[in-house]
Amino acid sequence: MSSVEVRTERPEPxxxxxxxxxxxxxxxxxxxxxxxxxxFQRRWFASARSSDLPAAGDFRNVEVGGESVLIVRGRDxxxxxxxxxxxxxxxxxxxxxxxxxRRNLQCPYHAWTYGLDGSLVAAPxxxxxxxxxxxxxGLIDVALQEWxxxxxxxxxxxxxxxxxxxxxxxxxxxxxxxxxxxxxxDTLAVxxxxxxxxxxxxxxxxENFMECxxxxxxxxxxxxxxxxxxxxxxxxxxxxxxxxxxxxxxxxTVDGSAGFGTLSGVDGSHDRRYYAITVNPQVFVNLxxxxxxxxxxxxxxxxxxxxxxxxxYPQEVLDSGADLTxxxxxxxxxxxxxxxxxxRCQPAMSSRAYAAGGVLVPSEHHIGEFRDWVVTAIAx
Ligand code: FES
Ligand SMILES: [Fe+2]
Numbered sequence: 001m002s003s004v005e006v007r008t009e010r011p012e013p014x015x016x017x018x019x020x021x022x023x024x025x026x027x028x029x030x031x032x033x034x035x036x037x038x039x040f041q042r043r044w045f046a047s048a049r050s051s052d053l054p055a056a057g058d059f060r061n062v063e064v065g066g067e068s069v070l071i072v073r074g075r076d077x078x079x080x081x082x083x084x085x086x087x088x089x090x091x092x093x094x095x096x097x098x099x100x101x102r103r104n105l106q107c108p109y110h111a112w113t114y115g116l117d118g119s120l121v122a123a124p125x126x127x128x129x130x131x132x133x134x135x136x137x138g139l140i141d142v143a144l145q146e147w148x149x150x151x152x153x154x155x156x157x158x159x160x161x162x163x164x165x166x167x168x169x170x171x172x173x174x175x176x177x178x179x180x181x182x183x184x185x186d187t188l189a190v191x192x193x194x195x196x197x198x199x200x201x202x203x204x205x206x207e208n209f210m211e212c213x214x215x216x217x218x219x220x221x222x223x224x225x226x227x228x229x230x231x232x233x234x235x236x237x238x239x240x241x242x243x244x245x246x247x248x249x250x251x252x253t254v255d256g257s258a259g260f261g262t263l264s265g266v267d268g269s270h271d272r273r274y275y276a277i278t279v280n281p282q283v284f285v286n287l288x289x290x291x292x293x294x295x296x297x298x299x300x301x302x303x304x305x306x307x308x309x310x311x312x313y314p315q316e317v318l319d320s321g322a323d324l325t326x327x328x329x330x331x332x333x334x335x336x337x338x339x340x341x342x343x344r345c346q347p348a349m350s351s352r353a354y355a356a357g358g359v360l361v362p363s364e365h366h367i368g369e370f371r372d373w374v375v376t377a378i379a380x
Contacts, residue, residue, distance in 0.1 A: 017361065018368050021375070023354035026201040026346065032302035033066075034378045039281050040065035041155040042377075044166050046283045046296045047071060048151040049190060049310060052098065053079060057116060059105075060098045063298060065155050069142050070094055072105070074116040079146065081153045082139035087120065088112045093139075105139075114139050148285075149186035149312075150294070169279045175240025180277075182265035185292055188312035192328045196307040196335060200342035201349070202282065202299035203374065205307065208338050209276070209284050209295075210234060211364040218337045221330055225249050225256055226274055232363045234276065242273030242287075252288035254329035260290040260317045280373060286331065290317075293331045303346055309335060 025031050047062045053073040060071045061084055068084035070093060084093050091109040094101075104121060105114040113122040118139035126132060143154040145162050152166060161168075171177040198205060208214070212234035215223050223230040226243040245252070251259030252274065262271050266289055275287040282297040292312040299305050311328050348354055360367050 017359040018365060019371075020207075020357040020360060020367070021203065021371050022357040023349040023351065025357075025374070026204060026349035027302060029302050031378070032201075032299070035299070035374070036066040038378050038380055039374070040299065041067070042160070043156075043281055044145065044152045044154045044159065044162055045281075046150050046279070047081075047153045048296075049294075050079065050146050050149050050151055050186070051190065053151075055100070057101045057103070058098075059094055059101060060151075061094050061096065062153075063300060064142075064153060067155060068092060069153055069155070070105075070139075071144070071151055071153070072101075072116050072118075076117075079144055079151055080116075080118060081142035081144045081151075082118050083142060085140070086112055087137045087139065088123070112137075147186075148180070148294070149188065150283075150296075166279055170277055170285075173239065173277045174275065179240075179270075180287070182267060182270065183263055183287055183292055184265050185294070185312065187314070188292060189315045189318055190310045191291070191313040191318055191324050192311040194309050194328075194332060194335070196309065196339055198305045198307055198339045198342060199303060200305060200339070200346040201302055202297055202305045203370075204342040204345055204349075205297060205305055205339070206278065206281070206284075206370060207367050208342055210278055210367050210370060213361060213363050214338075214341060218341055219334055221254050222334050225252060225330065234363070242270060242275045245272040245274070251290065251327075252330060253326040254333065255326060257326055259288070259327055260313065260322060262289040263291075263314065278370075280370070291327060295335075307335070307339070 045064045047064060047069065048060045048071055052060055053071060056073055056075045056077070058073045062069050062071065069081050070084040071079060071081045073079055086093055086107040086109065088107065088110055091107050093105050093107055105116065111124055112120065115121045118141060120134040120137045143156070143159045145152045147166065152162070167177065170180055174180060212229045213232045215229040216232065219229070225245060227246045228243050246256070249256040251257060253259055271289050277285045282299070284295040286293040294310045294312060296308045297305055298308070311324065311331070313324070
């Protein structure tokens with residue numbers, strides 16, 4: 001791996017324009033590799049929705065920090081995560097993105113067989129190898145936590161505090177630790193999932209999500225619903241602030257028509273408002289009165305990121321057969337508009353015009369904190 005030059009100086013806060021990362025940070029595979037090792041292998045990573053694996057034997061296979069991680073629901077109902085690597089000679093246990101196994105996880109190569117708890121339970125001729133300690137040859141565990149109905153995994157041997165790094169990020173944005181509880185996200189069901197394959201570096205997507213300087217230009221439907229966004233200040237610019245719906249707007253829908261009321265736990269101060277949260281490095285959450293939009297990003301290459309986006313509603317709304325189209329369409333359009341902008345920037349990151357990077361205007365200055373966070377993390 002080539003050595004990577006990283007910038008660590010903090011910007012001068014009194015100037016209007018402060019620097020972005022240099023272009024190479026979005027194009028250099030060596031930087032991407034460092035990020036995989038020092039960010040994605042060390043941080044809590046939102047890898048799936050718990051309800052994606054409702055029954056014993058259900059599995060999901062996700063790429064995290066360059067590793068394939070297998071998440072499995074056990075017979076005891078608990079979710080566990082393992083490296084998706086057979087302890088015999090390294091075959092991938094599961095290549096499908098998701099599925100269900102009947103009883104065990106069996107390697108398709110020489111049939112070493114693991115319980116849903118990762119323990120080695122059988123292998124051809126194992127009985128004749130009395131010296132083999134089965135415990136020692138179980139699947140390698142990956143740390144797992146569930147919160148907000150989401151399965152978070154961490155590849156680090158000693159994961160960072162979940163309370164500080166994940167729950168703390170949400171609390172810092174919303175101005176309190178319990179604000180998000182009102183949405184009861186773990187009880188909501190997936191009404192719609194759309195997966196976007198974006199030809200852009202993951203940091204372009206995070207940075208885009210953090211600012212609203214672009215909202216007036218590329219998000220006509222969103223600025224209609226949230227008129228203050230036309231002024232260029234994202235909800236995330238302020239602690240605890242939710243962008244208010246326009247006077248004529250009934251709900252968070254593509255045409256401002258009524259949504260599905262207000263979730264029972266969401267109090268009046270949060271009604272008719274939109275909150276946006278970034279949990280570094282790969283989660284964006286939007287809270288609106290009647291639903292939640294939850295994005296998980298999977299950085300697959302320096303110039304490719306898959307974004308899985310769930311629209312979450314109370315089960316009763318889904319059971320009622322309600323038409324979700326106008327509700328989903330608003331943020332689906334926003335996503336398409338945003339990802340198009342990110343894909344427009346990606347090829348230019350390797351231009352000599354961008355060798356030293358670009359600049360952030362004052363309404364984007366909080367992106368400087370993300371830039372410094374990345375630089376510090378990969379310089380470690
Ligand atoms: S590699 Fe899995 S059983 Fe041989
Ligand atoms: Fe946007």
